[in-house]
Amino acid sequence: MATGRTHRPATRSRGIPEATVARLPLYLRALTALSERSVPTVSSEELATAAGVNSAKLRKDFSYLGSYGTRGVGYDVEYLVYQISRELGLTQDWPVVIVGIGNLGAALANYGGFASRGFRVAALIDADPAMAGKPVAGLPVRHTDELEAIISDNGVSIGVIATPAGAAQQVCDRLVAAGVTSILNFAPTVLSVPEGVDVRKVDLSIELQILAFHEQRKAGEDSASAAATASAARSGAGGVRSSASRKGPDGDVPAVMPA
Amino acid sequence: MATGRTHRPATRSRGIPEATVARLPLYLRALTALSERSVPTVSSEELATAAGVNSAKLRKDFSYLGSYGTRGVGYDVEYLVYQISRELGLTQDWPVVIVGIGNLGAALANYGGFASRGFRVAALIDADPAMAGKPVAGLPVRHTDELEAIISDNGVSIGVIATPAGAAQQVCDRLVAAGVTSILNFAPTVLSVPEGVDVRKVDLSIELQILAFHEQRKAGEDSASAAATASAARSGAGGVRSSASRKGPDGDVPAVMPA
DNA sequence: GGATGTGAATCGCTTCACAGCC
DNA sequence: GGCTGTGAAGCGATTCACATCC
Numbered sequence: 001m002a003t004g005r006t007h008r009p010a011t012r013s014r015g016i017p018e019a020t021v022a023r024l025p026l027y028l029r030a031l032t033a034l035s036e037r038s039v040p041t042v043s044s045e046e047l048a049t050a051a052g053v054n055s056a057k058l059r060k061d062f063s064y065l066g067s068y069g070t071r072g073v074g075y076d077v078e079y080l081v082y083q084i085s086r087e088l089g090l091t092q093d094w095p096v097v098i099v100g101i102g103n104l105g106a107a108l109a110n111y112g113g114f115a116s117r118g119f120r121v122a123a124l125i126d127a128d129p130a131m132a133g134k135p136v137a138g139l140p141v142r143h144t145d146e147l148e149a150i151i152s153d154n155g156v157s158i159g160v161i162a163t164p165a166g167a168a169q170q171v172c173d174r175l176v177a178a179g180v181t182s183i184l185n186f187a188p189t190v191l192s193v194p195e196g197v198d199v200r201k202v203d204l205s206i207e208l209q210i211l212a213f214h215e216q217r218k219a220g221e222d223s224a225s226a227a228a229t230a231s232a233a234r235s236g237a238g239g240v241r242s243s244a245s246r247k248g249p250d251g252d253v254p255a256v257m258p259a
Numbered sequence: 260m261a262t263g264r265t266h267r268p269a270t271r272s273r274g275i276p277e278a279t280v281a282r283l284p285l286y287l288r289a290l291t292a293l294s295e296r297s298v299p300t301v302s303s304e305e306l307a308t309a310a311g312v313n314s315a316k317l318r319k320d321f322s323y324l325g326s327y328g329t330r331g332v333g334y335d336v337e338y339l340v341y342q343i344s345r346e347l348g349l350t351q352d353w354p355v356v357i358v359g360i361g362n363l364g365a366a367l368a369n370y371g372g373f374a375s376r377g378f379r380v381a382a383l384i385d386a387d388p389a390m391a392g393k394p395v396a397g398l399p400v401r402h403t404d405e406l407e408a409i410i411s412d413n414g415v416s417i418g419v420i421a422t423p424a425g426a427a428q429q430v431c432d433r434l435v436a437a438g439v440t441s442i443l444n445f446a447p448t449v450l451s452v453p454e455g456v457d458v459r460k461v462d463l464s465i466e467l468q469i470l471a472f473h474e475q476r477k478a479g480e481d482s483a484s485a486a487a488t489a490s491a492a493r494s495g496a497g498g499v500r501s502s503a504s505r506k507g508p509d510g511d512v513p514a515v516m517p518a
Numbered sequence: 519g520g521a522t523g524t525g526a527a528t529c530g531c532t533t534c535a536c537a538g539c540c
Numbered sequence: 541g542g543c544t545g546t547g548a549a550g551c552g553a554t555t556c557a558c559a560t561c562c
Contacts, residue, residue: 319553329522330561
């Protein structure tokens with residue numbers, strides 16, 4: 001999960017569950033591919049496979065949007081592309097700014113997936129004066145001083161933060177003050193924002209850590225020694241928990257602190 | 260959510276809920292920051308705030324790991340850092356390969372967040388012969404031909420795919436055949452993998468699309484015209500179906516939705 | 519007194535299974 | 541006959557609220 005709803009008591013945004021909203025882009029991508037191959041209709045089964053979900057979930061998801069299918073037949077690809085696009089708000093143009101033009105910011109600026117949906121990179125912003133004016137992905141990098149002007153001149157409501165962690169909150173505050181109400185945060189830090197501002201976060205290392213967790217489990221299933229280690233860890237963790245005593249039952253000493 | 264568990268019947272990985280696992284890296288990050296500031300203990304309340312979750316959830320999460328706190332006092336920062344690191348498998352070294360050294364791949368290679376946890380970039384791999392040998396983030400780019408050798412020589416079990424969508428499945432297949440069992444996929448495509456291989460995906464444009472959805476809703480609350488558009492869209496969508504509308508059992512919002 | 523640890527209640531998502539319609 | 545649309549059941553995660561312990 002790479003999400004970060006900020007406050008808000010679970011706003012089931014008018015009937016469409018959050019989990020469904022998160023999958024709509026997936027369906028849209030699969031449908032767009034079908035559309036390009038001029039496939040006229042799909043069954044929930046086929047589309048679900050293409051999107052990597054199961055068909056019951058897909059049908060349920062679509063049922064929140066309306067009755068767009070035809071029983072015994074399936075869904076009209078073009079029509080569904082349109083409906084989902086509209087539901088997601090992609091039939092309109094969304095100017096976005098990217099703040100922090102390091103490696104990641106540059107990668108984002110060049111990322112085709114933004115432009116191909118309704119997103120338009122209105123400006124690239126960086127705090128380094130040496131970067132100012134340099135073209136990245138065909139756009140000149142602007143200095144942070146211009147941030148407020150850029151936001152209001154372009155009517156930007158979505159900002160992408162790709163700065164180092166230390167600068168993120170400050171950038172966030174300025175974006176919000178300038179009128180941005182949705183933020184996609186790539187900096188590894190928790191942003192605090194006022195009510196009404198949405199933040200989603202993508203943390204690259206978190207995803208890897210989750211994989212490492214499962215990977216470790218797999219290793220434990222195979223080799224005996226690894227399994228022993230793992231299960232010792234386990235019983236220390238979830239186990240009996242006799243009275244008190246932190247520290248796992250056996251040799252489980254900290255001593256060497258990891259990274 | 261940017262996840263992608265592949266098959267597997269919900270493997271509540273031996274007692275620790277998936278949702279909890281996904282938050283452990285968050286806690287770890289907050290704890291590491293406290294550790295660097297030499298803070299000896301934290302309460303669930305403080306730590307929860309720092310990690311961006313609520314304290315009840317945090318305590319519940321920690322309860323799956325064991326009783327590592329002290330009632331009336333809080334949690335020992337260093338000790339908790341160690342326990343979570345170990346639980347996540349970060350006390351060991353994880354060699355990873357990054358395949359596809361375009362803008363994004365290069366950004367990932369340079370990303371400090373990998374190295375700082377237990378991850379070590381063992382190799383950068385790209386299909387472009389012109390890239391071969393060129394240094395990126397201090398490592399020479401290797402050609403795809405060497406993929407299998409690199410995986411087995413380094414005992415790599417985690418692979419990162421940052422190729423264009425068209426190449427991703429093929430790269431994935433080769434990684435898996437060579438022994439990789441966890442994949443972090445940045446390509447905007449659904450990967451199919453055999454049982455036992457974990458895939459997590461990060462799709463940059465999906466996150467933006469989710470923000471756009473909520474942004475659109477906000478706009479509908481403000482201006483009358485926008486609201487009209489939105490609700491027209493809505494009724495066109497959910498409309499017909501005379502029989503009882505899904506939607507909350509009772510007073511679910513009509514027309515103009517509340518904040 | 520103060521904060522953890524955790525059953526119990528609640529909520530929301532997923533899955534099932536079948537009625538409804540083409 | 542085939543596939544959608546959806547109540548209802550199932551299940552996991554979140555939240556509550558308080559017993560427990562330092």
